[in-house]
Amino acid sequence: MLIEFSVENYRSIQEKQTLSMVASEDAKMLNTNTFIIPNTDKLRLLSSAVIYGANASGKSNLLRAMQTLRRLVINSATKMQVGEKLPIEPFKLNSESAKNPTNFEVIFIHQDIRYEYGLSLNRERVYEEWLIAYPNEHQQNWFSRQYIPDNPKFQVDEGYKWSFGKGLKGEKLRIKKFVRSNSLFLSHAAQNNHPQLTEIFEWFQDEINILNPSSHAIEFTLSVFDEDDSFPERVAKLLNQADIGISGIKIERKPIPEGLLSYFNQFIKQEIEQLERDVIDDIQKVDVITLHKMNDSDKEIEFDMDDESDGTQRLFEMAGLWLYVLQYGEVLLVDELDRSLHPVLSKALLKMFNDPEINKNNAQLIFTTHDTILLDAEILRRDQVWFTEKDKSMTKLYSLLDFEPREDESLQKGYLRGRYGGIPFINGLSI
Template identity: 35%
Template sequence: MLVEFRVRNFRSIRDDLCLSMTASKDKEKRDANTVETGITSLPTLVRSAVIYGPNASGKSALIMAMQFAQIAVRTSASLMPGQPLNQAPFKLDAKTSAQPSEFEFTFLLQGIRYQYGFALLPDGIHEEWLLVYKASKPQVWFERKFDKKTEADVYHFGSSFVGTRKVWQQATRRNALFLSTAIQLNSESLRPVYDWIVERLVVFGAGSQPPFEQSTSWASSAVEKPALLAFLGAADVGIFDVSVHKRKQHMLRFEVSDGEPRHAVSEAEVNFPVFLHKGPGGEAAFQMEEESAGTQRLFAFAAPLIEALNAARVIVVDELDSSLHSYIVRFLVELFHRPAGSSTAAQLIFTTHDTSLLDANIFRRDQVWFMEKNREHASVLVPLTDFSPRKHEALERGYLQGRYGALPLTSDFVPGEKPLGT
């Protein structure tokens, strides 16, 4: 389970920004919306978090930061030597534009808390660290810092970190993460950290959704199809059955031969879902393109969401409500708000503009966050709890009245009038 994610100096985020999933001592919806960890120093985590804010406030930047850090962990060891890193610092400050971008995940796995992070510039990794809490006091497994004077990385390894550490260190290039390199060289001790970031964390940025292939594959599986149909039935989209048909699809491939660009067309069979609908006058099969954008999106998310719930993954979605009715989004959130007998659970983190979800019947006060920009145009993330709302306060009305900030400040527009400053 995610405990917190920190980021600094990335896109519209200048200063240290932290999204925390740590629950407050509030007993409201404790059984449904939180999970007990069994750890004294970190007793309870929330199962979901929702982030509100105007357009261009930085909500997407936060989600992109998670995705950027995840991709760096997955791919950095495969970069070519000397290949610059694709840093995206805060550009509206001359100081920060030349400083490293920082990312840090803190998460729980099998009762152990891990705190892993790194800082980078285009010329390489400038810091990397891993702390492991098997007790209240952290064990420093490794620390790495770039020394500008010697132009070399300086490593410190803790006694609790086992394996061929020097071999992994020597194999780690300036533009690669030590974690990624050690995994390529079969580090078993670091495998849980890598797998959590790469496999258990699932991030969908703005305008994206899962490919249809997984849900389509489930539709042809006798084991997984019942869960898929139950999910679609519960969401009330009118689908009674899903079958899988093969279609021939032409693939256009470009390549360079003898210095000349060429293209080739190939044909392949691709699986496509077909949806059965029933009405008073009969039944009919619908192709994917005949379904609404919302139904297509819901079908794409079906298998990944069910799998996340079963495997205790963390799902992060920018603009979850895109093409989905408020009640469907509420239905998806409530799938994560269910008591579980273990100390781990799936989590859902998402951004939205749907203020109808700002409802004390859905979320605890420690699950709601607001993103806005300060006077320096840097993104700031503020929890609802900072405003000390009353227990039964009308959260949606309070937000729309400006009580919590994070609203767009529009002004009068006169067609034909010149912009200010011209």
């Protein structure tokens, strides 16, 4: 469960910006759009949050920052080479910020324990890394590292001052020896099967899911089909309820012809030669077939998914991840939810996260959109609506709560009229 995410000095974000999933004291839709944090009755979290903003205002960069943090945790120990540049892009429109490190901080709950994890880094090195745990709501500083080069005041190891708390058990000093200036202690700890820190690593790896225009979501959907026999039926049901005329889904797998494999072999000869022969034989072409009922009988006719509309293909790509996250109570980040989808369908997808009968395991959805039909006080609480806007070329993130709209105020009209900001100011276009 995500409580809060903060980022500073990343792409269009110069100053620290924080997205909070903590619910306000507003009693409206309290039992549908929020849920109680485990082991406490004092704090509630939001089941969903939407970010509006003009094009190039930075709303996608906020999700991209979360994706970058996840990628750093997952890959830094195994896929980063010594001296390799870190995937960090500081704010470039300020001479000081361009030289300063980027900062990430995330507060989350995993296995009923609250954690705070933070990083400060640039393309060359990690400057700070730290993790705080709150078992039974008691603070424990598990570990920290800080880059302090050539400072005789501190005992440093290759420029770093390290600290380990009593709450962090198991091997620490041995794992510390593997950590490079461009890698994370958390990543190396998971690679070395540290019991406590592997749990944290798995939260980043398994419970943060990203769906953006460049995602290969269809691959996830198909992989879920292989793992769970009930998923094709559930996806078909979702498509059927979306009123797009699909009554069922079939997956057909066919071996790739030997001639085509030979063609691939020209480009990836070494890789193919390293594969066992039976593995090559198992390489398959996957066809997704949709079933449609005839309008004059109960007979069903088959269509190739490629022949369906862009919206239908988009919904199928999303469906596996959407249903999976809801089933297992994970976090889903979606950039441009409205892409190729009808507004009514976007609304229905959002409502799934805000329906406790469907969202039984407290999954969370964070998405960007331009679709103002979702700005409806009957769908979203005010604390679920966020905006991004450029101020002196830097992204500002702020909540609808800052404006205290009236209970009867039309949020959609207010937004389009510029009352809350987050829209482009255009004097007219010409050629």
